[in-house]
Amino acid sequence: MSSETAAHDTSVSTHILDTSVGRPAQGIALTLSVRSGHDADWKAHGASRTDADGRCKDLPALPAGTTHVRLDFATEAYLASKAETADQQAEEQQDAPRARDSGAFFPEVAITFAVTPGEHYHVPLLLNPFGYSVYRGS
Template structure:
């Protein structure tokens, strides 16, 4: 595989906070890679989502990468929300009014397989009590 092909294998992501219908700004995430199902994970990049909930600055994947893991630190995001925002979110859903922490899922880890030369956009739809993920375009 040429280094030109490896450089074109890339990952991007964005997060939509579905509890308020807005992008989730400031969510820290790390990108890890491995070459083969039995290989150890290697940290490869880190970033935070921008005001549009997007993370466009993750590095290209190294040659030989077969799996990628995105680790999102969502608890800090939900804990940082102002009380008025949380109240608005609770009024929009049938959810418990009191939480033990900022999020039921404090971390979200998404693991997926990759092939050389492709771009992978992985959106995360997030709320305090659940999440969904898919391969976007």
């Protein structure tokens, strides 16, 4: 790859930390979509799933002209499995079972951000059953 091409590569990485247990969130599916301009349509550009360390290491570089990126995290299955485990533990301890549906107050999380050509964007998601936070990392 030439230095000129490398200078224009724009990339995105992410990871998810489950702050309710202080551990990486493994197995969460996500999609990466891009658009060129505020009024342009979103185009799917990549998909991945978090690994044992909560990271997605295989997201593709962004196409030239990308101005906005959206990461869609499918959190419902992960949060539901954590809620089910918590409910089972409560029942084993003879506590009153919790009334829940899927256990996911946020069944999906969509993060949209603007990008500048040639920069890398690391966007971690800090997740718990009733809240989340994101920031631009390094």
